[in-house]
Amino acid sequence: MIRIVDVAKEANVSTATVSRVISKSGTVKSDTKERVLKAIELLNYQPNVLARQLRRMETKTILVVVPDITNTFFSKVLRGIESVAMESGYQVLLGDALNNVDRESGYLNILQQKKADGMILLTARIDGQVVEDIAKQFPVVLACEYTEGFEIPTVSIDNISSARKATEHLINLDHKRIGFLSGPFNSVLGRDRLKGYNQAMAQHSLPILSTMVQEGDFSYESGFNLTLKLLANEVPPTAIFAANDEMAIGAIKAIKSKGLSVPGNISVVGFDDIKFASIFEPSLTTVAQPSFDxxxxxxxxxIKIISKVNLEKSQYILDDKLVVRESCKRLI
Known part of the structure; x- marks a missing residue:
């Protein structure tokens, strides 16, 4: 078996120099580095990565917990995570919580057992104090959602203002009876997007009717079924704002199933701007999140937290954008 001393001998350098080239740490002259790399290739040397990781007490693995892997919104978020992870030599371990809080909490054990160097949570249904306590001991970042009142490093958008913007778009098209398909009320996204809807309606002195607000679970099926409930009202809505695109697409299918058209009879707005939103018929007006970013x-x-780099900033609120397409029109 080829050893690091064999590479050092072939390149006429010390084993410490070979180690620095392999780990990309320290400064090595370009010509020396080139000799070492040629020796590694010539001898087909395979570094003992596991031994190095054990010495450093690291796994070079990070855990990403997703609330529901079937929700296509998370694909771009995961791609953004993976792009940086690969460049930095990390593997990504994916955990699907299946929208189950107990299952989400169970993934914390992976950190506690030191089977991963850090964790990115794409969901915030776990008790905030529990997450903050874990974050004091291990590298943890919360993305897409946040926890109120806790200092956990976070990357998200302002969901309240985004939902307000989407609702105001319908109001500006002269809609007054606007139905809202919410996410779960026990999730921060569900609560924040409902707040945005309520704020827009209140600011324009429009009534907020309990029959016009339905609690869903961000699934296509809930969007379809809850829209049927909205349409069963004595005076149905002229527009519907869904808290995510999958529910919005379910809403459009439900409207069509009743012989109505979008936007001819009812306008629909979604949230997230998943890929299918632009190719669905009619194409969906929606709030685009910078998911990859x-x-x-x-x-x-x-990575900064893992590397013990002092954070100049730990709370990131990114910009969103209302993308206007074919699913809305002015009320005549």
Whole structure:
């Protein structure tokens, strides 16, 4: 078996120099580095990564907990995380919480057992105090969501103002009876997007009717079924704002199933701007999140924490954008 001393002998350098080239640490002259790399290639040397990780008490693995892997919004977030992780030599371990708080909490054990160097949570349903206590002991970053009143490194958008913006778009198109398909009320996203809807309605002196607000679970099925409930009202809504695109698409299918058209009879706005939003018919007006950047910044932040770099900033609020497409029109 080829050893590091064999590489050092072939390159006529010390084993410490070979180690610095492999780990990309310290300064090595370019010509020396080139000799070492040629020796590694010539001898087909395979560094004992596991031994090095054990010496440093690191795994070069990070855990990402997703609330629901079937929700396509998270694909771009994960791609952003993966892009930085690969460049930095980290592997990504994915945990699907299946929208279950107990399952989410169970993933914390992976950190406590030191099977990962850090964790990115894409969900905030776990008790905030529990997460903050873990974050004091291990590298943890919260992305897409946040916890109120706790100082946990976070990357997200302002969901309240984003939802207010989406609702105001419908109000500016002269809609007054606007139904809202919320996410779960026990989730920060569900609560914040409901707050944004309520704020817009109140600011324009429009009634907030309990029958016009339905609690969903961010799934296509809940969007479909809850829209049927909205349409069963004696006076149905002229527009619907759904707290994510999957529910919005479910809403459009439900409207069509009743022989109505979008936006001819009812306008619909979604949230997230998943890829399908632009190719669905009609194409969906929605709030676009910078999902790739959320993932990228979250991973960069986590690496800084792992590397014990002092954070100049730990709370990132990124910009969103209302993307206007075909699913809305002015009320005649």
């Amino acid at each position: 959320i993932g990228r910044i979250a991973m960069e932040l986590l």
